[in-house]
Structures are given as structure tokens and as C-alpha cells.
Amino acid sequence: MPETTDTPAMTLTIAGSEATGGAGAQADLKTFQELGTFGMVALTCIVSFNPKDQWNHRFVPVETQVIQDQIEAIFGNYGPEVLDTVKLGMMGSPATISTVAAAIAARKPKNLVLDPVLICKGQEPGHAQDTDNALKAELLPLASFVTPNHFETEQLAGMKVETLEDLQTAAAEIHRLSGAAVLAKGGVRIAGEDAVDVFVDADGLEVLRAPKIGEHAVSGAGCSLAAAVTAELAKGATPREAARRAKEFVTAGIKQRVAGNTPFDALWQGGLRG
Numbered sequence: 001m002p003e004t005t006d007t008p009a010m011t012l013t014i015a016g017s018e019a020t021g022g023a024g025a026q027a028d029l030k031t032f033q034e035l036g037t038f039g040m041v042a043l044t045c046i047v048s049f050n051p052k053d054q055w056n057h058r059f060v061p062v063e064t065q066v067i068q069d070q071i072e073a074i075f076g077n078y079g080p081e082v083l084d085t086v087k088l089g090m091m092g093s094p095a096t097i098s099t100v101a102a103a104i105a106a107r108k109p110k111n112l113v114l115d116p117v118l119i120c121k122g123q124e125p126g127h128a129q130d131t132d133n134a135l136k137a138e139l140l141p142l143a144s145f146v147t148p149n150h151f152e153t154e155q156l157a158g159m160k161v162e163t164l165e166d167l168q169t170a171a172a173e174i175h176r177l178s179g180a181a182v183l184a185k186g187g188v189r190i191a192g193e194d195a196v197d198v199f200v201d202a203d204g205l206e207v208l209r210a211p212k213i214g215e216h217a218v219s220g221a222g223c224s225l226a227a228a229v230t231a232e233l234a235k236g237a238t239p240r241e242a243a244r245r246a247k248e249f250v251t252a253g254i255k256q257r258v259a260g261n262t263p264f265d266a267l268w269q270g271g272l273r274g
Helices: 024-034 064-078 094-107 125-142 150-157 164-178 221-234 239-255
Strands: 009-018 037-050 056-061 085-088 111-114 181-187 194-201 204-211
Touching: 009 024, 009 064, 009 221, 024 037, 024 221, 037 064, 037 094, 037 221, 064 094, 085 094, 085 221, 094 125, 111 125, 111 221, 125 150, 125 164, 150 164, 150 181, 164 181, 164 194, 164 204, 181 221, 181 239, 194 239, 204 239, 221 239
Parallel strands: 009 037, 009 085, 085 111
Antiparallel strands: 037 056, 181 194, 194 204
16 A cells, blocks of 8 residues: 555643543543544543442542653654644642643643633532632633633633523633633533533634533533544634534534443544444
């Protein structure tokens, strides 16, 4: 067979492991593969659902030196001129956030997609609050694209979000505060027949709609949405194009969701070809 010089776009996720495969780095890597990019991961923490405790999270942080080592290996191999698109997922602690922020600031990727995971169920409330504050102070200013869920949108915008109009106002406020493109996820939590998300960038606002599929949130939808945005940006899409494609990808994945013994189903990243 003839040799080819075509190489895929490169995508890195810095995120936590979720062992059952529905969310976290596992979902990110599957999304990268489905959308035609070469995926890499630097793990920040290990999350294991506990079937003996109502499926709450068991959370173990990765040592900060190990996080640094992973990022050093990845960028040492490819370099920031090749690897210019990075997704940030669950950090889990202020120390991890500071470590990752320093590594990102030193390498300055063109596209930095922040999925601002603010709360890990099972963490101590005080620790979670410290993590939230560190994320807002250290990672949000570095981001070029932010994908908050309903709760995170309320926290980042400082307001309640109950209607589509609220979601639009909040997304615009997060864009104003951060300067980043914003894809604020309303999903099933906004009343109506459609699952709605709001995209805002310097060129204006757009409401993305798809008919709701069930009335319950699906594990991995947020991770996969941000990972799909990351993959599309790495391939050269504009932020608005990436948001539209990510919405399509997640909607298809929810239609093909996977059920287990947890009280929530998991999105399947192969939905577009299912």
C-alpha cells in the first residue's frame, strides 16, 4: 500500500478516570477517536462509583508530580506547535488546578476547552468550595472555550437559571467575564420539548436545540460535548461550528445510551454511526 503523509489532528484531555467508561477521560478518548483525532490523556484523579453506597463517588487524586510528568511526556513528544488543542475536565483539588494551570500557561495551546467540573459528589463541602474558587481564579482566565452544565452556569454567572432566557443571560455573562466562547448546557433541566444549549462568542448568541430524549440526564454527556468541541476545534472548525457539531454528536449518543445498574444511563460515543 502507498505511504500516506496525512496525520490526524492531535487532542489532549487532562481529566479524571471514570472506570465504568461513561464519563471522564474514557469518554473523552472515545469521542476523540470517533471524530477522527489522535487522543492523549493526562489523568488528574481516579473516580470509582460505589455500588454499596448509592453509587456515590470514591475519589483519589493523582499526585501533582505525576500529573506534571504526564504533561511533560506528552508535550515533550509532540510539542505545542503540533499539539495545540487541549481539553480540561475534572481536576478535583486546588493543588491539581495550580499544577495544570502552570503547565498550560507555559505551553499556551491555541485552543483550551474548559469543562468546569465544580463538584464531585462525595467530596467534603469545604474542599469542593476551595476547588471551585481555584478553578474560577486559575483556569477560567486561560480558557478559549467553556462548556458549563446547568449548575456550573449558575455558579459562574452568579444567578439562578430556570428559563431559556435565564440561560441566555447567564451564558452572555460568562462570556463577558472570561472572554471565552461559551456553550452553556440547559439540556433536560430547562422546561419544554427541546433540550436547549446556548452558544455565545464575540459574534453573538445562538440557541442550539434538539428534541429531548427522556427526562433524565445521561452520564458522560457533558464530558463528551466538551471533547467533541475539542476535536472539532483541533480539525480547524470555528467555535460556533464546533458547538453545533458537538450538539449533534451528543444527541446521537444519548439516543444510543447504555444502561447498567447505576441509576443513570451512559452516553455511547458511537451514536453517529450506530
